[in-house]
Each structure stands twice: as structure tokens, then as C-alpha cells.
Amino acid sequence: MKLGIISDCIHYKTPDGRIGTENHILLRQLQALSLFYSNTMICCPFETYNTSKVISTYSSQNIQFISVPAVGGNTIKAKLRLAATIRKWWQAYKKIDKFSDVVYQRFPNNLNIPAFFYFNLKRKNLFATYTGTWNAYPSEPSTYRFQRWLLNKYFKGPVWVYSNQIKSGDRIRAGFSPSYSAAEWEEETLQVEKRIARIEKEGLKVFKLITVGTLISYKNQAGIIRSCALLKIKGVLFSLTIVGDGPMRLELESLVKELGLQQEVSLVGKQNSLALRELYRQHDFVVQAPFSEGFGKVPMEGFFHGAIPVINNISMASFMTGNEERGFLFDASDEKNLADTLVKIKSRIEQLPQTIRKGRAFAKEQTLEQWAKEYYETVTDYFGKS
Known part of the structure; x- marks a missing residue:
């Protein structure tokens, strides 16, 4: 089974051709998850590498990448800038759709908002993590509230969130974020x-x-x-x-x-x-x-x-x-x-x-292996083996 991943995590390509990111923990999590799949394709933004970047690099041989433009920000102005990049993102979504049996989306971010609608229209098998605060808070950006609402009401797959108020076994599941093996x-x-x-x-x-x-x-x-x-x-x-x-x-x-x-x-x-x-x-x-x-x-x-x-x-x-x-x-x-x-x-x-x-x-009880195994087994049980 092949896995597609949509993430807004900035990646870099070193002069010797290695791919890496400054988000060391996410890299380790994605590598752990990729071990359960024959091949993995990650759709993410790339920026120019320089030696000031403190990055970790991927060692897995079954991971490939699609580069997309990065558009960050929670303001309405930032969202309007999305228009210039939506076409490129849409092309990347098509590649992920064609490549994969199941798609993993990491919210909240700009890249996954249109991806939510694209893959739902395609009736793709999906699972997600919401990495922000799941319960509402006073200074929460409106776009974060919107994404929580989409995941809660309309997402067609398991969603892991960071909350101790979630019942085990529900589609919205209590998750954790491991760093070590x-x-x-x-x-x-x-x-x-x-x-x-x-x-x-x-x-x-x-x-x-x-x-x-x-x-x-x-x-x-x-x-x-x-x-x-x-x-x-x-x-x-x-x-x-x-x-x-x-x-x-x-x-x-x-x-x-x-x-x-x-x-x-x-x-x-x-x-x-x-x-x-x-x-x-x-x-x-x-x-x-x-x-x-x-x-x-x-x-x-x-x-x-x-x-x-x-x-x-x-x-x-x-x-x-x-x-x-x-x-x-x-x-x-x-x-x-x-x-x-x-x-x-x-x-x-x-x-x-x-x-x-x-x-x-x-x-x-909170290791990379346990995290990846829980995700894989939950998703496989939810959709069945392909």
C-alpha cells in the first residue's frame, strides 16, 4: 500500500542531494510511519538551503517528494495570496492522488485547506492529525477554527488530536507526538x-x-x-x-x-x-x-x-x-x-x-514505533487493506 502525505513543513535539499528539515521530530515520525507502506510521497514546500539551517535528513529509501510553493499566515490577506499558488498545489494533489492508496493530512495550515476539498471530492481514503490546540481558545485564528470544524464535521477518516477529553475508539482520536524510539x-x-x-x-x-x-x-x-x-x-x-x-x-x-x-x-x-x-x-x-x-x-x-x-x-x-x-x-x-x-x-x-x-x-508508552503502529492499524481497520 502506498502513502501520500500533505504537510506544510519546510524542507531543504542539500548540495549533495539529501532532503531534510529543521523539524527533526516530524521527520522521524514520517520515517516511522513510512515503514508500514511500500512507498511514500510527501507533498511539502521547499526553500533554498544554507549552512545556517540546522536540519536532519531522511534516510528512508522509500520516500519521495513533491515540491510546492509555501504560503503562510493566518490573516485574510495571506489567504488571498493563495490564489497565485492554488493551481500548482492542485497539480501536486493530482500526483499524490494518482500515486497513493491513502493520504495523510497534517492540519492546521494553508496547504491542507484546498487539499481537504480536493481529496473529499475524489473520495480518497484519508486520515489526519490536528497538531494545534483542539479545544477552542480566545486568541485562536479563525482559519484554525474553520479547519477544526471541517475535521470534526466532514472529514471522512480518522483524525488524531491533542486533547484529553476525547473518547477512545471514536473517529476523532486522542493522539500524542513522539520524539524518540x-x-x-x-x-x-x-x-x-x-x-x-x-x-x-x-x-x-x-x-x-x-x-x-x-x-x-x-x-x-x-x-x-x-x-x-x-x-x-x-x-x-x-x-x-x-x-x-x-x-x-x-x-x-x-x-x-x-x-x-x-x-x-x-x-x-x-x-x-x-x-x-x-x-x-x-x-x-x-x-x-x-x-x-x-x-x-x-x-x-x-x-x-x-x-x-x-x-x-x-x-x-x-x-x-x-x-x-x-x-x-x-x-x-x-x-x-x-x-x-x-x-x-x-x-x-x-x-x-x-x-x-x-x-x-x-x-x-509514547515511542515512535507505538505512534506509527497505532496510526497504521487504525487506518487499515477503518478502510480495510488495499
């Missing part, structure tokens, strides 16, 4: 046990915090930095490593200087997957404070490495932390709350080894 979970076992032994013997003299994500306003790295300033006033020793790049980098660097946190806070830019894994191993807590989130990959990556998530209590946060059995929650709307939460954790150091072990057990 079962083998990588095993690789971390010795390191995690050493981490636990260190905490049991020495406690935590310095709280080593890490936050990962694009440096944009809704990810709220600024709120974490301001909370760290309060933590310093409280006399808690800490370090904060900020991983990622984006339009707010200069603003965040200025904020660090303004608050006198140059010794405690480091912005290290975007990292490849191997470097990021090493950073997780060096830190005790993963701190994430987004104002909106679908499925937070970073807390899950923390679980794998034994770094305890401390995350804003939105969306699936309570589910991910097991109501604080395997992580901690705070209210990002109150910058004092993160500092207070970390102080509270400091008084409960003896509980952290068990917290880490519970997080590791949860992560073991």
Missing part, C-alpha cells in the same frame, strides 16, 4: 539511574533548568526569565538554558541583561537532535510556559531523559504530568507562580526520584 528509551536507562542516585545522595544544590522552543511571544520565554529573576531574589541557586531561535532573541537577550541574569541564563540558539539530547542530560527540569499548546513534545522529551517537566497548566498539561505525579504545574499568567513552584519543589527533593521513574514509565 524504544531503543533510545533504553539508551537513557543507565544515565537516568545515575541521575536518580545523584539526587538521592546529594540532593540538588543548583536547579538546572532548560526550556526549548522557537523564540516567539506565545512560547513565553520572557515570562520564564522574569520568574527566574524572582527565584534569584528568593536565594535559590539555578541556571537556565534557553534552546531555540526566533524573532524575539534580541529582546530576550536584553531582558536577561536588564534583570542582571547574565551569569544564570544562557541563550544557546537552535540545536540539532543529538546536541539537544545531551543538553537534556545536563539539566534537572524542563520548564515550558506557552500560552497555547497542542501536544507539548518538550515535556515528553524531558521524561525520556529523566528531566522533570515543570509546565504551564493548559491544554494537556495535567494529563501529561499525571496530575503532578510525574511533573509539576504552574500558572504562567502569574510570574510569581513559577518561582513559587520551584521553591516548593526544592522542599520536596526526596520525592524527585519517584517522580522521574513515573515519567520514564509514561514515556515508554
